[in-house]
Amino acid sequence: MKLIPTASQTIGPFFSIGLAKLQQNTEASIASWPNGATLQGVVSDGDGNPIPDGVLEFFANNYFARVPTDAAGRFQVIVAPSVTCYEVLVFMRGLLLPALTRVYLEESAAKSDLALAAVPKERIPTLLAHATSTPRQFHWNVKMQGEDETVFFET
Amino acid sequence: MSSQSNARNSLRNTQPPYLHPAYVSTQKRAPLKPLILLPENLSHASGPVFGHETVQASDADLTRQHSGEPLGERILVSGRVLDEEGRPVRGALIELWQANAAGRYRHDLDNHAAPLDPNFTGCGRVLTDDQGAYSFVSIKPGAYPWRNHENGWRPAHIHFSLFGAGILSRLVTQMYFPGDPLFARDPIFNSIPDEAARARLISVFDWQTTKAEYALGYRFDIVLRGEKSTPMETSHP
Numbered sequence: 036m037k038l039i040p041t042a043s044q045t046i047g048p049f050f051s052i053g054l055a056k057l058q059q060n061t062e063a064s065i066a067s068w069p070n071g072a073t074l075q076g077v078v079s080d081g082d083g084n085p086i087p088d089g090v091l092e093f094f095a096n097n098y099f100a101r102v103p104t105d106a107a108g109r110f111q112v113i114v115a116p117s118v119t120c121y122e123v124l125v126f127m128r129g130l131l132l133p134a135l136t137r138v139y140l141e142e143s144a145a146k147s148d149l150a151l152a153a154v155p156k157e158r159i160p161t162l163l164a165h166a167t168s169t170p171r172q173f174h175w176n177v178k179m180q181g182e183d184e185t186v187f188f189e190t
Numbered sequence: 191m192s193s194q195s196n197a198r199n200s201l202r203n204t205q206p207p208y209l210h211p212a213y214v215s216t217q218k219r220a221p222l223k224p225l226i227l228l229p230e231n232l233s234h235a236s237g238p239v240f241g242h243e244t245v246q247a248s249d250a251d252l253t254r255q256h257s258g259e260p261l262g263e264r265i266l267v268s269g270r271v272l273d274e275e276g277r278p279v280r281g282a283l284i285e286l287w288q289a290n291a292a293g294r295y296r297h298d299l300d301n302h303a304a305p306l307d308p309n310f311t312g313c314g315r316v317l318t319d320d321q322g323a324y325s326f327v328s329i330k331p332g333a334y335p336w337r338n339h340e341n342g343w344r345p346a347h348i349h350f351s352l353f354g355a356g357i358l359s360r361l362v363t364q365m366y367f368p369g370d371p372l373f374a375r376d377p378i379f380n381s382i383p384d385e386a387a388r389a390r391l392i393s394v395f396d397w398q399t400t401k402a403e404y405a406l407g408y409r410f411d412i413v414l415r416g417e418k419s420t421p422m423e424t425s426h427p
Contacts, residue, residue: 037274037275038272038273038274038275038276038413039201039204039274039387039390039413040204040205040274040361040413040414040415041361041363041390041391041412041413041414042204042205042206042363042382042387042388042390042391043205043206043361043362043363044206044349044362044363044364044378044379044381044391045213045215045362045364045378046349046351046362047349048297048299048300049287049289049295049297049299049300050287050349050351051297052287052295052296052297052311052312052313053285053286053287053312053313053314053349053351054285054287054351056244056285056313056315057240057285080218080219081217081218081219081222082218084218086219088299092360094234094235094236094356094357095235096235096236097236097238098235098238099238099240121235122234122235122357124357124360126362127219128215128219129213129215129216129217129218129219129220130208130216130219130220131206131207131208131210131213131216131378131381132205132206132208133360133362134208134221135357149229150228150229150232152229153226153227153228153229154226158223179218179219179220179221180218180219180220180221180222184221184222184223185221186223186226187221187223187225187226188225188226188227188228189225189226189227189228190358
């Protein structure tokens with residue numbers, strides 16, 4: 036007889052009280068990790084409004100980073116450029132359970148990933164980060180709803 | 191319907207949906223397009239082991255983080271963290287946050303007209319031991335109002351964030367207190383369709399752990415998903 040997993044609840048608006056200690060210090064990361072890449076973007080809701088009270092967690096093997104969104108819905112995280120795909124958990128007030136997505140720093144990595152076989156072709160671009168004109172700086176937005184809603188996965 | 195899909199459906203009802211219109215913030219934030227099922231043999235990122243370097247024993251006593259003691263009813267919350275097979279989850283990091291006894295969070299955006307307590311931050315951290323057990327000391331949080339609906343009040347709760355073996359075992363939840371009259375009208379608590387699953391978020395008052403002349407004991411056991419459990423189906427409008 037298996038036990039039933041405990042139900043999820045929202046992090047609510049005041050999560051920083053409890054979650055700030057594990058947040059990545061991006062300034063320190065840039066200084067201590069000069070080969071790191073910067074990934075930044077905006078998290079927005081179904082009306083296109085920025086979400087100022089979200090927090091994202093990036094996972095790769097032996098890598099973890101937690102970063103909140105700011106008043107303009109922006110996040111910034113320092114990642115390893117050698118890792119081309121991160122799993123991302125999105126938390127916010129209004130999400131009763133985390134939303135799981137992925138971000139690919141290279142389009143070729145997404146196109147060759149069998150894990151994405153079930154993703155409709157036209158939605159794959161929502162999982163791709165774009166290189167900016169600044170070296171090792173990438174941009175990726177998270178849209179909770181809308182025509183170009185980010186692909187979220189079953190958890 | 192096969193017995194397997196019956197089992198999935200009954201399991202699905204033990205978790206909230208993304209879209210729960212009575213909780214108004216879900217309406218513009220819940221994903222609406224179909225979720226994509228990843229291949230079952232996909233190994234998810236395991237991440238590092240978290241926080242062991244920085245968690246101190248004093249992080250588990252929220253009443254001793256300032257020069258004086260916080261006002262309120264002192265409580266001792268304890269329980270076990272298990273996986274779906276009933277095995278203890280050892281060394282799991284639990285992060286906690288809560289309002290003070292007056293129902294006020296120490297947060298810039300909390301404008302509830304209740305007093306802050308200079309002796310209470312409301313932040314705790316604790317690791318599970320070899321039996322998966324944890325305990326921490328705090329004060330009972332107060333209920334607080336919110337503007338989700340007319341005369342809305344959240345039942346008293348403590349936020350829990352847990353890391354298990356990997357990304358699928360990640361859990362953020364809320365622990366409630368027995369007998370709270372606010373349950374019936376709380377859309378967050380009631381977002382979970384299954385009554386028994388809701389009830390499991392309510393801690394149990396416990397004489398065994400109640401400390402004479404010191405603190406009331408509450409028990410709250412937690413079950414984390416394993417990494418290889420069957421993915422849950424989630425319905426969408």
